[in-house]
Amino acid sequence: MRSIKFELTIYLSLGIVFIIGLLSFLSYHSAEDELGELYDANMEHLASAMIENFAGNAAPEQNFISGLRKSKLHGEQDYLIQIKQNNQIIYQSHRGVFAAKTDKSGLFTQWLDHKRWRIFILSQEGLTCVVAQDYKLRQRTIRDVAIKLIIPQLLVVPFLIILTLLIIQKTFKPLTVMSEEMAKRNVDELNLFHENNQPKELIPIIRSLNVWMKNANAFITLRKRFISDAAHELRTPVTALRLQLSSLSHANQKELQDRLPRVFDSLTRMERLVEQLLILSKVEPDGRPGSVSKVDLNALIVRVLNDLRSIYIAKRLDVGMTYSEDIHIFGVADEIEILFNNLLVNAINYSPEDGLINIQIRSQHHAIEIEIEDSGPGIHPEDIHKVFERFYRAQSNKPSGSGLGLSIAQEIAQKHHAEIILINKQPKSTGLIVKVIFNTSLEST
Known part of the structure; x- marks a missing residue:
C-alpha cells in the first residue's frame, strides 16, 4: 500500500543527501584549490626570504634557517631548499643531490628521481633559489585538511533526516487525528468535521467528507423511515389476512364463497404494496443509478397505455392522446415508464366508468410538458401538497391504494429534473389535471 508520508520521507532524505553531497564535493575541491594556492604562496615567500638572506652574505644566518624550518604549516613536510650562485650550489637544506633544472623560473611540477615535485625557482641578485615540495605528500596533506573541513557537513545529514x-x-498530525475521528464514527453518529484551525490543504477534504456524511445521514434516515413505514403498512394487511384466513377454518361453503374474494383482494393489495416498495427502493435519489439513454416520450406513453388497455377498457374509459413530433428526453427509460404508469393508473382508478382521460404532450422553450386530465373527483385542496408523501392516502370514497404511487412518481421526477403539478379543474367540472414538466436545459446527456 502506498504511503505519502513514506514517499515524502524518502524523497526529502534523498534530496538532503544529494544537496549535502554536492556541497561537500564543491567544498572539498574549493578547499583543495585554496590550500594549493596557500602552499604555492608559502614557497614563493620562502624563496624570496632566502634570496634576501643570502644576498651579500657568504653564509646565511643559522638562526634564520632554523626559523624557516619551524615556520612550516601544520602537517606540512620539510621543503627542499637549494641556493645556487654561478651554477654552484652554495646552500642545500638536505643531504643528497637534488638536480632540479633551473633554466626557467616560476612554479611548475616536475618528475625527479622517479618522484613528482612541486617546484618554485626564483632568480634574483645573481642567486637562484630552488624550493621543492614532495607533490604526493603535499596532496595528501591538502586532502586530509579538506576532508576535515567537509566532515561536519556530512555528519549533519542524519540529524537533518x-x-x-x-x-x-507533525505536518501529518491533523490528517491522522481526522482519520482517528472518522474511525470512531458509526452510522448512528456521523457528526460533521469543523473547519476551524485546520490546515488550508485539508479544507477541501473536510468539505467533501462533510458533504458525504450529510448525504449518508439523509440516506440512513430515509432507509430507517422506509423500513419503519414498510413494516407499519405491511402489518395491517398481514394481520387482516391472518384474521380472514383464521375465520375461514370455521366457515361453511356459502361463507367460503363470500369471504374468499375478500382474501384475494387483500393478497392483491399486499402484492401491490410490496411491488411499490421494491420500486421505491430502486428509484430513490440515493439508489443505484440506471442507464441514461434517449427516451422517446410519445412511444413510451403509448406503450404504457397498451399495458393498461384491459383496465381502462373494462371501465369503458375514453382515452385520447395528442402529441407533437420528435419529443424526447435523456433519462432512465424504465423509471420514466414507472412514473407515467403510476400517474395513468391513478387517473384510471379515480375516473368513473364511461369517463374521459386526455393526454397532451407539448414541447416548450427548454421544457417538455405532459398533461394528463381525468374525469375523477379531483383532490381535496388540503391534500394537494400531501399526496406526494409516502403512504399518504387522500380523502376519497375510492378503495385505498398503497399510498406510494405519487411518492414514487415524485422521486423519479426529481431525479430527471422534472416537476409534477396537480391542478383541480374549475368548480363547475370534476377531474384532476396532472402536469409533468421536464426541464431539458438541465437534463444530463
Whole structure:
C-alpha cells in the first residue's frame, strides 16, 4: 500500500543527501584549490626570504634557517631548499643531490628521481633559489585538511533526516487525528468535521467528507423511515389476512364463497404494496443509478397505455392522446415508464366508468410538458401538497391504494429534473389535471 508520508520521507532524505553531497564535493575541491594556492604562496615567500638572506652574505644566518624550518604549516613536510650562485650550489637544506633544472623560473611540477615535485625557482641578485615540495605528500596533506573541513557537513545529514521525519510527522498530525475521528464514527453518529484551525490543504477534504456524511445521514434516515413505514403498512394487511384466513377454518361453503374474494383482494393489495416498495427502493435519489439513454416520450406513453388497455377498457374509459413530433428526453427509460404508469393508473382508478382521460404532450422553450386530465373527483385542496408523501392516502370514497404511487412518481421526477403539478379543474367540472414538466436545459446527456 502506498504511503505519502513514506514517499515524502524518502524523497526529502534523498534530496538532503544529494544537496549535502554536492556541497561537500564543491567544498572539498574549493578547499583543495585554496590550500594549493596557500602552499604555492608559502614557497614563493620562502624563496624570496632566502634570496634576501643570502644576498651579500657568504653564509646565511643559522638562526634564520632554523626559523624557516619551524615556520612550516601544520602537517606540512620539510621543503627542499637549494641556493645556487654561478651554477654552484652554495646552500642545500638536505643531504643528497637534488638536480632540479633551473633554466626557467616560476612554479611548475616536475618528475625527479622517479618522484613528482612541486617546484618554485626564483632568480634574483645573481642567486637562484630552488624550493621543492614532495607533490604526493603535499596532496595528501591538502586532502586530509579538506576532508576535515567537509566532515561536519556530512555528519549533519542524519540529524537533518531525523528533523525531516519529525516535521513530516507533525505536518501529518491533523490528517491522522481526522482519520482517528472518522474511525470512531458509526452510522448512528456521523457528526460533521469543523473547519476551524485546520490546515488550508485539508479544507477541501473536510468539505467533501462533510458533504458525504450529510448525504449518508439523509440516506440512513430515509432507509430507517422506509423500513419503519414498510413494516407499519405491511402489518395491517398481514394481520387482516391472518384474521380472514383464521375465520375461514370455521366457515361453511356459502361463507367460503363470500369471504374468499375478500382474501384475494387483500393478497392483491399486499402484492401491490410490496411491488411499490421494491420500486421505491430502486428509484430513490440515493439508489443505484440506471442507464441514461434517449427516451422517446410519445412511444413510451403509448406503450404504457397498451399495458393498461384491459383496465381502462373494462371501465369503458375514453382515452385520447395528442402529441407533437420528435419529443424526447435523456433519462432512465424504465423509471420514466414507472412514473407515467403510476400517474395513468391513478387517473384510471379515480375516473368513473364511461369517463374521459386526455393526454397532451407539448414541447416548450427548454421544457417538455405532459398533461394528463381525468374525469375523477379531483383532490381535496388540503391534500394537494400531501399526496406526494409516502403512504399518504387522500380523502376519497375510492378503495385505498398503497399510498406510494405519487411518492414514487415524485422521486423519479426529481431525479430527471422534472416537476409534477396537480391542478383541480374549475368548480363547475370534476377531474384532476396532472402536469409533468421536464426541464431539458438541465437534463444530463
